[in-house]
Amino acid sequence: MMDKAELVSRLRDLSAGEVRADEPLSAHTSFHIGGPADALVLPGREEDIAAVLRFAAETATPLTVLGNGSNVLVWDKGIRGIVLVLGNVLKYHRQEGSRMVFSSGLSLAAASRLAGEAGLTGMEFAVGIPGSIGGALFMNAGAYDGEMKDVVTAARLLDYDGTVRTVGKEELDLGYRHSVLQERHAIVLDITTELKPGNPAAIQAKMNDFSQRRQSK
Structure with missing residues (x-):
């Protein structure tokens, strides 16, 4: 070296x-x-x-x-x-109907709040999990009644040779605290999630409940 x-x-x-x-x-x-x-x-x-x-x-x-x-x-x-x-550069999101794209540098808490503010349910489980979207996909993070594999449909990856590729859920091989990223060298740029329309008040109440339960541990 x-x-x-x-x-x-x-x-x-x-x-x-x-x-x-x-x-x-x-x-x-x-x-x-x-x-x-x-x-x-x-x-x-x-x-x-x-x-x-x-x-x-x-x-x-x-x-x-x-x-x-x-x-x-x-x-x-x-x-x-x-x-x-990477945390400072990969921080963005966008909504496409019931789909939301989250960059890998966003915190899980921020992604959960953004989905709730958009009136979309499915990301509430992530509100109290420390870490970023990229790390959460790497280990298929989850808590309470959900995990990343429940909402992720695709991810945009940057291979170590500089190639950008979009891979689907099946190729990500999401399982219990596992993804294909643990076996291959690639950086997560962003993920696409499929969520469902929900009641904003009910979504917020669920996030508050999960946050309180985590803090009480």
Whole structure:
């Protein structure tokens, strides 16, 4: 692996977002612990993410991908190579009738609230689960009466060679705390969910109930 100074310099030459040398990972995890990353990259666009992935593959540089950093433990010695932080760039959503598209950087709580505000039911189970949409798809997160496989119909993925692909629910192979993403190298860009029209007051009441039950544990 190239030395740290050369790594940081070459990453900055890519113009693929902000590059920080020896960045404390405690600033990027929910537990606020963790030593420095050799080179931390904060991309501004999807194209930046693809550029960093290709660079890491071409130079055989270790790459760690971090979403919102929820429930992630990083040891005090930090992480060697590149740490690619996605939470800030992949935060968007859109509604298409009863379907909602959520970017991978959105928190599950935010996605649940957005669906409820749109009068759509199906995402209430996610309101109290820590973490992001991308992480939730990776492990097919769930709680109470629902899980991601109940609502996800497709996902847009960025392979480590820079190729963007849309895959359907069957290919995602969602099972108990499992998805195909645990066996293949790909970054979740966004997911498409199929929800149902519901009563906004009833949806909010259900989310309040789930939140209170989680907090009381």
